[in-house]
Amino acid sequence: MGKRVITISREFGSGGRTIGKKTAKRLGIPYYDKELIRKIAEETGFCQEFVARQGEEASSSNWFFYSLSQGQAMGPNGMSMSDYLWSVQYKIIRELAEKEPCVIVGRCGDYVLEDRDDCLHVFVHAPLEFKKERILRLYGERKEKPEKRLEEKDKKRKLYYQHYTGRDWGMAKNYHLCLDSSLIGIDNCVDIIERLAKGL
Amino acid sequence: MGKRVITISREFGSGGRTIGKKTAKRLGIPYYDKELIRKIAEETGFCQEFVARQGEEASSSNWFFYSLSQGQAMGPNGMSMSDYLWSVQYKIIRELAEKEPCVIVGRCGDYVLEDRDDCLHVFVHAPLEFKKERILRLYGERKEKPEKRLEEKDKKRKLYYQHYTGRDWGMAKNYHLCLDSSLIGIDNCVDIIERLAKGL
Numbered sequence: 001m002g003k004r005v006i007t008i009s010r011e012f013g014s015g016g017r018t019i020g021k022k023t024a025k026r027l028g029i030p031y032y033d034k035e036l037i038r039k040i041a042e043e044t045g046f047c048q049e050f051v052a053r054q055g056e057e058a059s060s061s062n063w064f065f066y067s068l069s070q071g072q073a074m075g076p077n078g079m080s081m082s083d084y085l086w087s088v089q090y091k092i093i094r095e096l097a098e099k100e101p102c103v104i105v106g107r108c109g110d111y112v113l114e115d116r117d118d119c120l121h122v123f124v125h126a127p128l129e130f131k132k133e134r135i136l137r138l139y140g141e142r143k144e145k146p147e148k149r150l151e152e153k154d155k156k157r158k159l160y161y162q163h164y165t166g167r168d169w170g171m172a173k174n175y176h177l178c179l180d181s182s183l184i185g186i187d188n189c190v191d192i193i194e195r196l197a198k199g200l
Numbered sequence: 201m202g203k204r205v206i207t208i209s210r211e212f213g214s215g216g217r218t219i220g221k222k223t224a225k226r227l228g229i230p231y232y233d234k235e236l237i238r239k240i241a242e243e244t245g246f247c248q249e250f251v252a253r254q255g256e257e258a259s260s261s262n263w264f265f266y267s268l269s270q271g272q273a274m275g276p277n278g279m280s281m282s283d284y285l286w287s288v289q290y291k292i293i294r295e296l297a298e299k300e301p302c303v304i305v306g307r308c309g310d311y312v313l314e315d316r317d318d319c320l321h322v323f324v325h326a327p328l329e330f331k332k333e334r335i336l337r338l339y340g341e342r343k344e345k346p347e348k349r350l351e352e353k354d355k356k357r358k359l360y361y362q363h364y365t366g367r368d369w370g371m372a373k374n375y376h377l378c379l380d381s382s383l384i385g386i387d388n389c390v391d392i393i394e395r396l397a398k399g400l
Binding site: 011120123125168170171172173175176177178179180183184188192196 | 211320323325368370371372373375376377378379380383384388392396
């Protein structure tokens with residue numbers, strides 16, 4: 001049986017986003033990343049930059065003051081901003097999966113859609129050296145060392161995932177398929193996902 | 201680049217052993233399970249039944265009294281029996297990987313061979329219902345409920361793995377490929393592993 005919806009979770013720098021994009025192109029279905037952020041921003045009233053950063057990462061900054069600067073201290077019904085963002089994000093991901101076949105990258109998609117049997121949940125990871133080389137090539141040098149950038153980004157994703165799902169991030173059992181993109185290669189990863197999505 | 205050696209770690213009842221056997225047959229290379237146990241038993245002097253059970257599972261029974269009943273309280277050089285078994289097992293797995301292409305199931309193969317770049321490390325898992333149905337079909341009813349049997353077996357494997365590798369069992373990053381055998385299907389799992397082993 002093929003799968004209509006593919007969720008891709010990924011370590012920062014592993015190429016999961018690229019794999020998601022390529023898979024969507026091969027299957028001729030929408031790839032939700034920026035468009036998803038736009039929808040969430042529209043519904044919550046938060047700016048896209050905020051949604052992009054806070055919608056799948058625990059923040060070490062002070063959310064209260066950030067929220068004041070955004071002109072909104074709390075979400076509706078007394079929810080914290082973070083919980084409000086999560087609830088809207090959750091609803092929109094559910095609606096997207098209901099509406100049409102698509103690829104959804106990040107945002108705990110595996111958890112949000114775990115009860116649907118028409119989804120394929122994928123996790124992409126890679127060793128440090130591969131990710132270091134990749135983020136330097138794609139995003140350039142920064143003040144912070146690449147090791148630090150990788151560690152911080154994934155730490156935030158891990159905390160966010162743990163907080164909202166109660167599960168450990170990167171455990172094989174949460175996904176149907178986990179791939180080491182450095183060994184398997186980006187295009188081979190796309191091949192494997194495509195075949196499974198088509199039920200081959 | 202293809203891979204000479206394939207290690208398969210698996211949840212009890214997930215079909216990992218069957219996947220290992222089938223993969224070895226397809227690739228025309230040896231499959232090490234009973235033969236590995238025989239080699240370890242021969243070198244340690246322990247009986248095969250003991251090696252089969254204790255070589256990848258932390259025991260809840262009292263090893264000291266068990267060891268007395270086996271006529272051997274400790275391994276050589278003052279090592280505990282468990283550490284002695286681990287050290288021999290480690291050495292034999294390294295020798296096998298050096299000697300010839302093969303499939304090795306269980307026994308922390310992913311960790312023992314992690315420094316070799318000619319190995320493909322695979323983890324096979326599945327949801328509870330699939331594993332329950334599978335162990336009842338393959339091993340029949342027992343006094344203990346299937347849920348209990350599954351839980352206890354994997355708990356022991358997890359503890360053993362954690363103790364000897366210092367890593368969490370079932371974390372995607374320890375493997376190149378993790379597969380949910382219930383969704384992907386045993387034969388599709390074999391296909392994917394075969395293609396990666398051949399470097400396709």
